Amino acid sequence: MAKQIYEFGPFKVVPVSRAVWRNDVQISLSGREFSTLWALVRRYGNPVDQDVLVKEVWGNTAVTGSNLRHQVAALRRKLGKDHNGN
Numbered sequence: 001m002a003k004q005i006y007e008f009g010p011f012k013v014v015p016v017s018r019a020v021w022r023n024d025v026q027i028s029l030s031g032r033e034f035s036t037l038w039a040l041v042r043r044y045g046n047p048v049d050q051d052v053l054v055k056e057v058w059g060n061t062a063v064t065g066s067n068l069r070h071q072v073a074a075l076r077r078k079l080g081k082d083h084n085g086n
Contacts, residue, residue: 006041011079013041020079027078032057036071037079 006013012021018034020027029037035057040048054068 008041008044013038022079029075029078032071033074033078036068037075 004015006015010022013019014021015038018029018031018038020029020034020037036053039053039056050065050068054063054065057071058067
């Protein structure tokens with residue numbers, strides 16, 4: 001079975017190993033950060049309802065929209081710039 005790799009810009013997402021790479025550098029993401037990114041990558045090109053995203057990432061745990069905003073902000077920080085500031 002071929003390993004699925006999803007690429008966008010300088011990034012590669014390998015869902016089976018829950019790994020994210022920028023060029024040749026692996027980016028460390030928490031479990032929820034990865035789950036949030038993976039949910040968005042799988043739905044590329046389609047709008048994602050906040051309630052659907054929260055349910056997928058947190059399951060039946062009661063959370064607020066601020067939890068999701070926190071995860072997205074953390075992803076933006078981690079994916080936003082490489083070690084060269086680019």
